[in-house]
Amino acid sequence: MKILFIFFLLSNLIFSMSSEEILTKLDYNMTPESVSYSGEMIIHREDKKYTKKFIMDAVGNEKSFIVFKHPARDRGTKYLRNGKNLWIYMPSTSRTIKISKHMLKESMMGSDISYDDQTDRNKYNILYNSEIINETPTQYVLDLIRREGQEAKYYKQILWINKNTLTIDKGEMYANSGKLLKEYIVDEIKKIEDRYYITIFRIDDKLKKNSYTELILTDIKLNPDLSESIFTLKNLERK
């Protein structure tokens, strides 16, 4: 019996991961060098449901390009993110408009997802100091606090990380004041190549009443070869 107990203790010490190691694995799964997918955004507000469809290409930390395909009213609307700059092109006016930096926190297309949530691809391990605050047989619970000097979207996050896949099951995003801003719940994870990638999740903006947004990702390509020319104003304005 004693031998068995010592074995478990040792295996726990040997196989348990630090919070940094968990985040490194998580970053590996969630932020490949480049990604391309089709997205379906279902916005639930009060008793109404709005569906929007788009295609997204992203490379590196802060370069992304989104083209909306549905509904007809939004078809052809494009977003280009490059660093902290965000431009929007609207076919209704054939005009490119630069969105102010403070607008990055605003809702994207009326959803609970901000422009920053959708286009920022910085890694958790770089942005946050972390600590394991709880552990269950299936999950690690990590407390993340923004590192000094880093421009993370949220001051604090609590993440429930799946031990098997090392992806997020649930997340809570907090302001500096301690106020809960958003809740993030993952409904589906798929193994693509050697990574576990989130394919269906919900975001609930706690500052909005009776509203949440579902995001369904399909046609996911990890590390595709994306040309630099995609992430240019010229491409944004191409009809």
Add this chain to the structure above:
Amino acid sequence: MLFSIVFKNLKRNKKRSFLTILIILIATSGMTFGLSWIEGEKNLFLESGKRMTGDVRITALDYELRSRSLDVSSNFSYSKTNKVIQKIPETNIGVGRIRFGGLIYYNEKHEKAMGSGIESKDEEIIGFDKFIYSGRFLEDNNEIILGETLKRRLNLKLGDEVTLLTQTQDKSLYSLNYDIVGFYKMDNTKLNKSFYITLSSSQYLLDMEDSITEYLIYSNNNENLIKKFLTENMNEDVLVKKWDEIGMNESFTQILPLIKGIFIFIFATLSGLSISNTMLMTVFERRHEIGLLKALGMKESEIKKMFILEGSLMGSIGGIAGLVLGGGIALYLGKVGVNFGDMIESFTSELNIKGVIYPHLTIFITSLSLFIALSTSILATFLAIFSEVKKEAVENMRNE
């Protein structure tokens, strides 16, 4: 007989009579003009407020809270509302509106601005015939009219195409291009950083289909009957309010009677006291004369009558002259106005009020001023003469 003595008395000491009448004149003219001024201020705020809100306004239940953040998701059906409005028995004009915020882009410049989607009937209701100084009112859905401040800041001219970017009711960003067909200059310069497009264009821009944020009903002072009808016939998802129950109008209508009452009290007291003081002095100065008249055999009642007649005559002359002077000034300034520049405009950016006050003379003010001039003249004379005639003639003469 008594009248001729009264006239003789007034003529006997012309300086004294003139001074007494002058004091009554100044007090009455001051009161007439002061009250006309207050009336002018009241009209300025309330009529401007009513023009912006209609006699009765229909909104969604949470509109007042959400409209502060320019959230157009607080809306209701235009066509359903119109159907109910058509059944109102009282004559009225109804207009649907959408108020929203947006960014106007021209070349590399942009400006934040308040916008409204309006109907063709609004040209007359808002008074664009007076405010548009260049171009014309909206005729088509791709047209926009802009305030003078936006024109200046973005360096715009008629025929230019601007892009209007805004958040739709589901919070998506959306933009449309518009041709500028007119520029306006409102009375309140703060409202010149705004723009107007047609109601149907704003419904498309904001993705609101048949919806509006406000329905305003203009009637000939039938707001109580219309509100009652709408409360009984509209569904429970909307809020029906009379013009004096809305925002700033509500505060004004509550506070204005109080302010008016305080000013009437101040003007009436000051005028009454100055007239009373003059009349008392006039009587006291003539105590010797009262004693002499009594010694010569004149009855107490005759002396009282004589003095009261003198007092009422001076009160009438001074009061009427004061009314002519104060009323004349009020009527003249009521036409040309008194300009206070930005002082009044800075008071509110909600109402289209200019920094000009037009004093307003009413029958009530005329009657009140004349009544106070006459009544205080008679009352003060009566009080002074009453105690004097009770004394012995010798005592009257000794006290000179």
